Amino acid sequence: MVFARDTIEALEAAAFLANSELEPDTLTEMDQLDAFFDDFHYSGTRPTSKDLEPVRAIREQLRTLFKASRDGAVPLVNEILASRHALPQLVRHDGVDWHIHATTDDRPFDERILVETAMGMIDVIRADEMSRFSRCEMDDCDGVVFDMSRNRSRKYCTTTCTNRAAVQAYRARQADED
Numbered sequence: 001m002v003f004a005r006d007t008i009e010a011l012e013a014a015a016f017l018a019n020s021e022l023e024p025d026t027l028t029e030m031d032q033l034d035a036f037f038d039d040f041h042y043s044g045t046r047p048t049s050k051d052l053e054p055v056r057a058i059r060e061q062l063r064t065l066f067k068a069s070r071d072g073a074v075p076l077v078n079e080i081l082a083s084r085h086a087l088p089q090l091v092r093h094d095g096v097d098w099h100i101h102a103t104t105d106d107r108p109f110d111e112r113i114l115v116e117t118a119m120g121m122i123d124v125i126r127a128d129e130m131s132r133f134s135r136c137e138m139d140d141c142d143g144v145v146f147d148m149s150r151n152r153s154r155k156y157c158t159t160t161c162t163n164r165a166a167v168q169a170y171r172a173r174q175a176d177e178d
Contacts, residue, residue, distance in 0.1 A: 003123055006099040008148055010120040013040035014113065015133075015146035017055070018062035019157045022143050027056055037109070043093055044105025044112060054110035062117060066144040070130045073121060080118040084111050088119065136161050 017036065020027040027033060033047050033055060047055065065076045080086075086102035103115040124130060136143035136157035143157025156162040 003120075003127075003129075003148075004099065006096070006116075007120040007123045009040060010116040011124070011146050012148075013042075014062050014117040014120070015066060015144055015157075016040070017113065018059050018066060019136075019143040021056070021059040021063075022141060022157070027052075027059075033109075041094075042109075042112065043101075044107075045109075047109040051109040054108060055113065058110050058114055061114070063142070063144055065117070065121065066133045066146070067135070068130075070125055070128065073125055073130065077118045077121045077125065080114050084115050086115050086118070138164060 013036070017027070020032075020036075027036065030047075030049050030052055033052050036055075037047055065073060065080075068076060081102065084103060084107075088100050088102045090098050091101045092098050100119055101116075102119050103112055105112075107115075124132060131152070132147055134145045134147065136145055137155040138157075138161045141157060141161050143161065145154050145157050147154035156165060
């Protein structure tokens with residue numbers, strides 16, 4: 001299934017944000033929130049220091065959404081959209097062709113993240129592609145994996161878990177050789 005670029009970007013950003021709460025917490029300071037805003041090409045008003053705690057507060061909600069079944073995700077998406085009075089509109093900005101925004105650029109950053117995520121989840125649910133989300137394969141990690149690879153081979157939520165798995169595999173091979 002091919003998803004629109006804005007759908008993939010919104011879901012990748014939300015998965016990154018959801019996983020930022022795991023040890024070590026990678027969203028504790030304003031410069032980290034600024035980097036998140038820039039790295040995931042958000043439009044609209046830049047976040048300020050008053051946005052940091054509300055954005056941190058939605059991370060568990062995002063993880064819950066991504067771990068839900070298809071039928072379980074529907075009421076979560078609908079609640080996000082209804083509670084934020086989302087109104088889908090076609091927009092074109094910053095050199096990006098027509099795409100959908102469902103909230104205005106001046107809304108609080110946490111609200112924009114949630115609404116854009118919910119809009120992306122609509123496409124995933126409609127396409128019956130919830131299998132694009134899974135749990136990180138590291139035993140001690142509760143991270144979510146959003147896998148858009150063709151063969152759906154992504155196993156780990158972050159580079160940290162990928163590196164930890166590689167080190168574990170290396171050590172296991174070394175132990176077998178001894």
